[in-house]
Amino acid sequence: MAQEIDQGYDPKEVEPKWYAAWEENGCFEGEVEEGKEAYSIMIPPPNVTGILHMGHVLDNTLQDIFIRRARLEGKSTLWFPGTDHASIATQNKVEQALRKEGKSRRDIGREKFLERAWQWSEEHGGIILKQLRKLGASCDWRRTTFTMDESYERSVRAAFVKLFERGYIYRGKRLVNWCPASQTALSNEEVVMKPQKGKFWKMRYELVDQPGRCLEISTTRPETIMGDTAVAVHPDDERYADLVGKKVWRPFPRAEIPIIADRAVEKDFGTGALKVTPAHDQVDFEIGKRHDLPVIDVMNPDGTLGEAAGPEFAGMDRFEARKKAAQKLEELGLLVDTEDYENNVGFSERADVPIEPRLSEQWFLKYPKVAEAKRAVEKGMINFHPKRWEKVYLNWLNNIQDWCISRQLWWGQRIPVWYRKDADRTDSANWHVSVDGPSDPESWIQDDDVLDTWASSYLWPFATFGWPNTDEKTLKELAHFYPTSTLVTGFDIIFFWVARMVMAGLELYGEDKESLTDEEIKARIPFKDIYMHGLIRDAQGRKMSKTLGNSPDPLDLIEKFGADGLRFGIINIAPSGSDILFAEERIDIGRNFCNKLWNACRFRQMNGPVDANLSLDAIVERIKASPLDGYSNWILQRLLDTTREIESQFAKFELHQLSHTLYNFVWGDFCDWYVEASKALLKDKEDPRCTMALAVSDLVIRQSLQLLHPIMPHITEELWHAMGYCEEGDFLQNAVLPSAAELSDKLAAGGIAVDAAAAVQVEGVKELISKARAVKAEYNLASKRDVTLFVTPADAASSAVVRENLDTIKKLAGAEAIELRDAVDGAPGSVCSLGTVYLDLSSAIDVEAEKERLGKELEKLDKAIQAGSGKLNSPNFVNKAPAHVVEGARKQLAETQAKRDEIARLLASL
RNA sequence: GGACGGGUAGCUCAGUUGGUUAGAGCAACUGGUUUACACCCAGUAGGUCGGGGGUUCGAGUCCCUUCCCGUCCACCA
Numbered sequence A: 001m002a003q004e005i006d007q008g009y010d011p012k013e014v015e016p017k018w019y020a021a022w023e024e025n026g027c028f029e030g031e032v033e034e035g036k037e038a039y040s041i042m043i044p045p046p047n048v049t050g051i052l053h054m055g056h057v058l059d060n061t062l063q064d065i066f067i068r069r070a071r072l073e074g075k076s077t078l079w080f081p082g083t084d085h086a087s088i089a090t091q092n093k094v095e096q097a098l099r100k101e102g103k104s105r106r107d108i109g110r111e112k113f114l115e116r117a118w119q120w121s122e123e124h125g126g127i128i129l130k131q132l133r134k135l136g137a138s139c140d141w142r143r144t145t146f147t148m149d150e151s152y153e154r155s156v157r158a159a160f161v162k163l164f165e166r167g168y169i170y171r172g173k174r175l176v177n178w179c180p181a182s183q184t185a186l187s188n189e190e191v192v193m194k195p196q197k198g199k200f201w202k203m204r205y206e207l208v209d210q211p212g213r214c215l216e217i218s219t220t221r222p223e224t225i226m227g228d229t230a231v232a233v234h235p236d237d238e239r240y241a242d243l244v245g246k247k248v249w250r251p252f253p254r255a256e257i258p259i260i261a262d263r264a265v266e267k268d269f270g271t272g273a274l275k276v277t278p279a280h281d282q283v284d285f286e287i288g289k290r291h292d293l294p295v296i297d298v299m300n301p302d303g304t305l306g307e308a309a310g311p312e313f314a315g316m317d318r319f320e321a322r323k324k325a326a327q328k329l330e331e332l333g334l335l336v337d338t339e340d341y342e343n344n345v346g347f348s349e350r351a352d353v354p355i356e357p358r359l360s361e362q363w364f365l366k367y368p369k370v371a372e373a374k375r376a377v378e379k380g381m382i383n384f385h386p387k388r389w390e391k392v393y394l395n396w397l398n399n400i401q402d403w404c405i406s407r408q409l410w411w412g413q414r415i416p417v418w419y420r421k422d423a424d425r426t427d428s429a430n431w432h433v434s435v436d437g438p439s440d441p442e443s444w445i446q447d448d449d450v451l452d453t454w455a456s457s458y459l460w461p462f463a464t465f466g467w468p469n470t471d472e473k474t475l476k477e478l479a480h481f482y483p484t485s486t487l488v489t490g491f492d493i494i495f496f497w498v499a500r501m502v503m504a505g506l507e508l509y510g511e512d513k514e515s516l517t518d519e520e521i522k523a524r525i526p527f528k529d530i531y532m533h534g535l536i537r538d539a540q541g542r543k544m545s546k547t548l549g550n551s552p553d554p555l556d557l558i559e560k561f562g563a564d565g566l567r568f569g570i571i572n573i574a575p576s577g578s579d580i581l582f583a584e585e586r587i588d589i590g591r592n593f594c595n596k597l598w599n600a601c602r603f604r605q606m607n608g609p610v611d612a613n614l615s616l617d618a619i620v621e622r623i624k625a626s627p628l629d630g631y632s633n634w635i636l637q638r639l640l641d642t643t644r645e646i647e648s649q650f651a652k653f654e655l656h657q658l659s660h661t662l663y664n665f666v667w668g669d670f671c672d673w674y675v676e677a678s679k680a681l682l683k684d685k686e687d688p689r690c691t692m693a694l695a696v697s698d699l700v701i702r703q704s705l706q707l708l709h710p711i712m713p714h715i716t717e718e719l720w721h722a723m724g725y726c727e728e729g730d731f732l733q734n735a736v737l738p739s740a741a742e743l744s745d746k747l748a749a750g751g752i753a754v755d756a757a758a759a760v761q762v763e764g765v766k767e768l769i770s771k772a773r774a775v776k777a778e779y780n781l782a783s784k785r786d787v788t789l790f791v792t793p794a795d796a797a798s799s800a801v802v803r804e805n806l807d808t809i810k811k812l813a814g815a816e817a818i819e820l821r822d823a824v825d826g827a828p829g830s831v832c833s834l835g836t837v838y839l840d841l842s843s844a845i846d847v848e849a850e851k852e853r854l855g856k857e858l859e860k861l862d863k864a865i866q867a868g869s870g871k872l873n874s875p876n877f878v879n880k881a882p883a884h885v886v887e888g889a890r891k892q893l894a895e896t897q898a899k900r901d902e903i904a905r906l907l908a909s910l
Numbered sequence B: 001g002g003a004c005g006g007g008u009a010g011c012u013c014a015g016u017u018g019g020u021u022a023g024a025g026c027a028a029c030u031g032g033u034u035u036a037c038a039c040c041c042a043g044u045a046g047g048u049c050g051g052g053g054g055u056u057c058g059a060g061u062c063c064c065u066u067c068c069c070g071u072c073c074a075c076c077a
Helices: A011-024 A054-073 A086-098 A107-124 A127-135 A150-165 A222-227 A283-293 A316-333 A372-378 A388-396 A472-481 A491-508 A516-526 A554-573 A584-606 A616-624 A630-651 A653-680 A688-708 A714-724 A740-749 A757-779 A798-804 A807-813 A848-873 A875-880 A883-909
Strands: A036-044 A074-078 A168-177 A184-187 A191-206 A214-219 A230-233 A247-250 A256-261 A273-276 A334-348 A356-365 A384-385 A417-420 A431-432 A443-447 A484-490 A527-533 A536-539 A580-582 A788-793 A815-820 A829-832 A835-839
Touching: A011 A127, A011 A554, A036 A054, A036 A472, A036 A714, A054 A127, A054 A484, A054 A554, A054 A653, A086 A107, A107 A334, A127 A554, A127 A584, A150 A168, A150 A491, A168 A334, A168 A630, A168 A848, A168 A875, A184 A247, A184 A356, A184 A580, A191 A316, A214 A222, A214 A247, A214 A431, A222 A316, A230 A283, A273 A283, A283 A356, A283 A384, A316 A334, A356 A883, A372 A388, A372 A516, A384 A388, A384 A653, A388 A491, A484 A491, A491 A815, A527 A835, A554 A580, A554 A584, A554 A653, A554 A714, A584 A688, A584 A714, A616 A688, A616 A875, A630 A688, A630 A740, A630 A757, A653 A807, A688 A714, A714 A788, A757 A788, A757 A798, A757 A807, A757 A829, A798 A807, A798 A815, A807 A815, A829 A883, A848 A883, A875 A883
Parallel strands: A036 A074, A036 A484, A230 A256, A384 A527, A484 A527, A536 A580, A788 A815
Antiparallel strands: A168 A184, A168 A356, A191 A214, A191 A247, A191 A334, A230 A273, A247 A256, A417 A431, A417 A443, A788 A835, A829 A835
8 A cells, every 4th residue: 555755765675675575475476377478588597606797687687677568568477597507617616616625526536526516506506596686587486497407407318319319419539629628628619719929830841752852831830740640732732743642751750741732721821831730630630531641649638748749748738849849840950930920729718728629539419400490580480689680690500510519527417328338339339328328227338428508508498397298287388488488698699509599499399300391480499589688898898807807796786776776777778789888877877767756756645645546547537537737638648659669669679768768758758847847736735737637647657667667676666556556465567557559548538638739739838948947047047936037929829828838837937927928129038939938137138148149049040041941942852852841841941930030130129 | 801780979879761950868067956856956068970972852861982999700720
């Protein structure tokens, strides 16, 4: 029930109270509601051990806005929360902790390590979910899922088995991206290229059958010389045509290697001769395959040189070995020259060390349903917002390569493949692939590796519901909530996650099929819309990072601005899909806006009881009691416009406009004009116009709170109750938000005809008031509230409008009296559409200053007239432009001319 | 090398299908305490819309070209 509103909004009092109440009352619980449209969002699961940062604030505020809006529209909603085990990131953290104790994971073994990791994830896990609650996130927390929950893991294994059985998953010995720090294979997406300064060594290899004759070769990696098994030149390179088929001496270990011809070599690069190291370079590996070259792996998994590198190098770090190899070339007299060189080197995204191409046995996924994944987007079954991300997505799919999904890590879902003990692992006859493992486990050994994290989270949209279980609950919920409605995420994981989820859904959500029809695609896609937001950066545009210390703790910001203030603030500065420059001052607006809204309600409450607000009908009934005055008509018109605008912004996924539209309406229209104007009516509580103004305020506030609720849930809930819009124990979200059309109909049905044309008149009154204020300010009388104003109306209609709004004008312009006159001379004035408004100041007028002011205005109008008449005098414009544009230009010119004449007259009268 | 995004007021950004004299918030400046709010009110100033060319009656908006900034993809050893 309604309660008194205190002075000053204190989010600390309000926010925790309502969050607790919502949770206790199951406000966020998403259940299948037959007959209602479903709306669901899957949270992009944050890392289990992560803590909330500004990116999460943005991402989750957006999701909460979507889901709360859907709730207000009366949909059957579900926001599904959870966390990701983040295999490599979490394992790194646990290993770091171990290292502090002077241990490595191999010292303690897999079992003990996993114990530690679980302990770690339980200690830190869930912190972020608690923080999300502080932000007001309305997730159905009962459903919180962790990607290493037993049920989720079963889904992951089931997916693996299905993909394996369908031939998409295979095991192969390939050159993969190897991270020597984490000692695991990585996917191409986990490798980032960075420019590195290094050296380019030119060396010479002597021909075996022509001692003294040498072939010059350039390299950036002399430490792999020991793994060279050929030298390659381009087949069309005339310089070397006679050498192909001959042999050169590899300097160390000294051995004969062939000179071969291969098109992969660039003639014009370096010397045009390439040392071929099949074990340590992708291109070389391909060449090696084509020419059947031996593969010599000279490196250990940890990035040190191996036995094959020879005793001098074995055990040495790869970068040490590089220097040493160069030195050795020099000693042997084989070094021609050395130059500084910058090239791009692949780094492990996580560990930030250069990766090594490394030959190893791994599991790969040949992506399924690539064509369908493209079609889904091309045909608009899945829509990116903003649309431009479509291209990025399609481009990736067009160049897609098989995905290395095995990781030599322990923390994660272990690959559900078992090998028969003491049998040949490379022979698939000795494999067992299943969800539950072999029935005679003692005869088998499970694969050591775990899956790439993304090879589990790509199932998130349906595995969370229990897929592939076929129990009633799972099927019913999936039928209702899948495909989910909107995916909200950053563009940085468009390949890692978004595209892979699409393919996983298309392949796995349904029967095994070679290809899919459009109807089948629609049923299988994981989401229909993708809202891509930008990355949060600091005020200088730098990425936020711990080391830079430019990453504010959202909890501090919530403490300072309130969750609602932070939410509004972050939404307000988030442009459509590009990077967001964050600075704390930019959040001020959110806190200030909360306070403004709060005080608007407080003001309303101070002017009368709010005991007849329980339903929209009750409020409409009260408005009916007396005819609308101009301002009330105007604000209702603006309310309908605003409601419509917000509808369109949601429909078009233009969320960056929401906060601006609502801020302008609540602050600019309602508080600055309607509330101020209504003060004239509120003086006399017995006046029916007072009752009407209060009822109109109640309607505007009610609708505004609903429109704002998705952005600022706590304060709107508090005010919803304080303003008596619902019974105790009920919640804002249970009142269905009327659409602009519904609201308009409801008003019409109640006999309240909102008149758009009359609303325009009010714009004229506002203009007159602003002009009057400006003239007063010019004479340093802005705060004087007892001046006399003269108005010379433009015509009879204007005169009537001014008369009707006399009280309001007096109140808002700060005048004691307003006199309508036919002509005024020698007073400072300002021309507006309703007429000219003058300040009664004949005695004290500063003629020079006034002349200057009017002169400036005159100049501006002259320019406009010149442009306008020029346009209208041109037959081209009059003949070619559409009639309404010409008409508009004529009207505009006439008005401007009238204004100009009036100002000229004013000037003359001085 | 390929693709995309951006360049509009001191700063951060809006600006629908081309159509009045290009907007907002912050900052600045001036003046204030009015039936709520100094987390406030009123007012002022500030822009040749990156440069050049074109299409058009008309361009911040469309086309071409060019210069900056940023991102992604590719990777010549």
